[in-house]
Amino acid sequence: MAVADVRPAVTADVSEITRIQRVTWQAAYADLLPSEVLATLDTPDAEEAWHEALAQPAARVFVATEGEWTVGFCAAGPAPAEAVASAGGALPADADRVGLVSVLLVEPRWGRRGHAGRLLAAAGQALRGEGAERGVAWIPQSDAASESFYRKAGWEPDGTARTLDAGGRPFREVRFTGPLDIPLVERGGETGGTPFGAAPDAEPR
Template sequence: MDAHGPVVPPRDRHAREDDAEQIAELQVAAWRTAYAGILPAAELHGLDTVALTDFWRGQIASAAAAGAHVLVHDDGQRITGFSAFGPARDDDLRQRPGVEELYAFYARPECWGTGVGRSLMRSTLSIWADRGTPAGYLWVLERNARGRAFYQKGGWRHDPTAAPSGSDPGALEIRYELTEPGTRGR
């Protein structure tokens, strides 16, 4: 309880199509902050919120049919983070039954270190546990030290068998894997 009444706790929920614009704005802000000095400034400046809004609206609309999810962390006033995940897309992991990929995972820069990411990760892993997902993976920019540290703290490990992706040496992506995610999400 605070001076204004009961405190409404932040919550994670499945995204709705009308969340797409906030998700797009959040992604642009997160990319421009997290990838400054990693990706070319022109690329970051050129991010198109309108195009991303359309992209996320489509992803949210088709998620269930594709076996995917888009979750948001909603603090009651705005969306402060989101995760998108679903079936594995990498050829070597699609052959393994039930393996999931974390496609996107972002929080508003001003919310970094506040628990938004931990909450979203718990919710993501909880869904994986409910589905019996044996392993999950993600791709992260090799030079994204903050992101890599977050994932490593949560038990994700660099997968040395995966070839780095990307043609720009400054923007190489490396794969991380999490085994038995159901034991970490509850």
């Protein structure tokens, strides 16, 4: 079996990160996002955005690999005020100790192999090393796969939702929050361990 691993992303990973985001979102969100929004993922601007993200000092971007293949990625960093504020705009007491998992994607054909858990564990370790005590992530309200994944990691919705403008179409998201110490346990011979003591039923998207 090919070795599965997670490592920090480098500039050479940008094309694969962009490709994974494109194919995953086009498969998962075709009914939620307008076609013109999804089309922007297949332009040079999409790669440029990831080059800029990697250049940000506070950004932590990781890629998941299996053998020679790049199969998923995760981007995280300190949570900005708007990511942790209440619906009324009030900040929690621990606002300066919260990390944001801004995106965590595994290409569908590589799902159910523990890659998402390894990515979340790596991001959590990095965020804890920089003083974060808990994490937050915003996921589409109707994204059952991502909801199941985060719940298995011990994260729960905190009751806050927001509506974004996605090319003229409302896009509803809910906020999950939870611990950053994600245990990895060897199971079933899978190299690198699987999260939460068992393989997750679904990967986030």
